[in-house]
Amino acid sequence: xxxxxxxxxxxxxxxxxxxxxxxxxxxxxxxxxxxxxxxxxxxxxxxxxxxxxxxxxxxxxxxxxxxxxxxxxxxxxxxxxxxxxxxxxxxxxxxxxxxxxxxxxxxxxxxxxxxxxxxxxxxxxxxxxxxxxxxxxxxxxxxxxxxxxxxxxxxxxxxxxxxxxxxxxxxxxxxxxxxxxxxxxxxxxxxxxxxxxxxxxxxxxxxxxxxxxxxxxxxxxxxxxxxxxxxxxxxxxxxxxxxxxxxxxxxxxxxxxxxxxxxxxxxxxxxxxxxxxxxxxxxxxxxxxxxxxxxxxxxxxxxxxxxxxxxxxxxxxxxxxxxxxxxxxxxxxxxxxxxxxxxxxxxxxxxxxxxxxxxxxxxxxxxxxxxxxxxxxxxxxxxxxxxxxxxxxxxxxxxxxxxx
Numbered sequence: 001x002x003x004x005x006x007x008x009x010x011x012x013x014x015x016x017x018x019x020x021x022x023x024x025x026x027x028x029x030x031x032x033x034x035x036x037x038x039x040x041x042x043x044x045x046x047x048x049x050x051x052x053x054x055x056x057x058x059x060x061x062x063x064x065x066x067x068x069x070x071x072x073x074x075x076x077x078x079x080x081x082x083x084x085x086x087x088x089x090x091x092x093x094x095x096x097x098x099x100x101x102x103x104x105x106x107x108x109x110x111x112x113x114x115x116x117x118x119x120x121x122x123x124x125x126x127x128x129x130x131x132x133x134x135x136x137x138x139x140x141x142x143x144x145x146x147x148x149x150x151x152x153x154x155x156x157x158x159x160x161x162x163x164x165x166x167x168x169x170x171x172x173x174x175x176x177x178x179x180x181x182x183x184x185x186x187x188x189x190x191x192x193x194x195x196x197x198x199x200x201x202x203x204x205x206x207x208x209x210x211x212x213x214x215x216x217x218x219x220x221x222x223x224x225x226x227x228x229x230x231x232x233x234x235x236x237x238x239x240x241x242x243x244x245x246x247x248x249x250x251x252x253x254x255x256x257x258x259x260x261x262x263x264x265x266x267x268x269x270x271x272x273x274x275x276x277x278x279x280x281x282x283x284x285x286x287x288x289x290x291x292x293x294x295x296x297x298x299x300x301x302x303x304x305x306x307x308x309x310x311x312x313x314x315x316x317x318x319x320x321x322x323x324x325x326x327x328x329x330x331x332x333x334x335x336x337x338x339x340x341x342x343x344x345x346x347x348x349x350x351x352x353x354x355x356x357x358x359x360x361x362x363x364x365x366x367x368x369x370x371x372x373x374x375x376x377x378x379x380x381x382x383x384x385x386x387x388x389x390x391x392x393x394x395x396x397x398x399x400x401x402x403x404x
Contacts, residue, residue: 083156093118137299149283278351
C-alpha cells in the first residue's frame with residue numbers, strides 16, 4: 001500500500017501546545033477553587049464544606065455533560081468529513097490533518113495520531129482501532145465492512161447516523177440519571193442534617209411538655225436510630241448516589257445501549273448486522289464474506305458467537321437467511337421479506353429498510369420504557385418526601401393544638 005503524505009510538524013506542535021495550555025488552565029482552575037473555598041470558610045465556617053460539596057457536584061455534572069456532548073459532536077463531524085473525503089477520493093491523511101487544526105486538547109491529539117497512521121498506509125478501520133477513544137467499536141466495524149466492499153463513504157455516513165442516534169438516546173438517559181442523583185444526594189444531606197440536629201430537639205421539647213410525638217414522627221425517629229446504629233447503611237446510601245453520578249459519563253457515551261430492554265437490544269443488533277450485510281450485497285460479494293467479518297469484528301462477544309455459528313451453518317449448506325433465523329439474529333418476517341427481495345433483485349434496499357425499521361422500533365421501546373419508569377421513580381421519591389414532611393410538621397401541629 002502506498003504511503004500517504006506525512007503529517008506536518010506544525011500539527012504535532014499544535015497538539016502539544018494545546019495540551020500544555022489545557023493543563024495550565026486546569027491548574028489555574030484548581031487554584032481559583034481553593035481560593036474561593038478559603039474565602040467561603042472565612043465567612044460561613046463549616047457550612048463552606050457543604051457548599052463546596054454542592055458546588056463540586058454541580059461542576060462535575062456540568063463538565064461531564066459538556067465534555068460528552070462536545071465529544072459526540074466531534075465524532076459526528078469527523079465521520080462526515082471522512083465520508084465526504086472518501087466519496088470524492090480525497091487523501092484521507094491530508095483531510096484528517098486539516099480537520100485536526102480546528103480542535104485542541106485530547107481530541108486534537110487523537111486526530112493527529114490518526115493522520116499519522118493514515119499517512120503510513122494504515123487502513124482507516126485499523127487506524128481507528130489503534131487510537132483509543134476516538135471512535136466506538138461499532139463504528140470501526142462498519143468502516144471495515146465498507147472498506148472490504150469498496151463502500152467506505154456509505155459506511156461512514158451510516159456510522160455518523162448511528163452516532164447521532166446513540167448520542168441523543170444516551171444524553172436523554174444521562175440527564176434523567178443526573179437529575180435523580182442530584183435529588184438523592186442533596187435530599188440525603190438535608191434529611192441527615194434534620195434527623196441529627198433538629199429531631200433530637202423535637203423529642204426534648206415534647207418530653208418537656210409531656211406530649212407524645214405523632215406516630216409517623218416516631219416511625220421516622222426509629223428508622224433514623226436504626227440507620228445511625230447500622231455501620232454500613234449510610235456509606236451504602238452515599239455510594240449509591242455516587243454510583244449514579246459515576247455512571248453518567250458511561251451512559252452518555254456508548255453504554256446506554258446496554259440499558260435497552262432485551263427485545264430492543266436484539267433488534268438493534270439485527271439492524272447493524274443487516275446494514276453491514278447490505279453493503280456486502282451491493283458489492284455483489286457472497287453473504288458469507290460479510291458474516292465472516294462480523295464474526296471477527298462485531299463488538300458484542302455474544303453476537304460474535306451467534307454470527308460465527310450462522311457462518312458455520314452457511315458453510316454446511318444452510319441458506320444464510322435460515323442460518324440467521326436459527327441463531328436469533330433476525331425474525332421470521334425478516335427472513336420472508338429478504339427472500340422476496342432477493343427474488344425481485346432489490347436485496348440491499350430491503351436490508352437497509354428492515355434495519356431502519358428495527359432501529360426505529362428499538363428507539364420507540366426504549367422511550368416507552370423510560371417514560372413508564374420515570375414517573376414511578378419520581379413517585380417513589382415523592383412518597384418518601386411526603387412521609388418526611390409529615391414527620392417534621394405534624395409535631396408542630398400537635399404542639400400548637402395542645403397549647404391552644
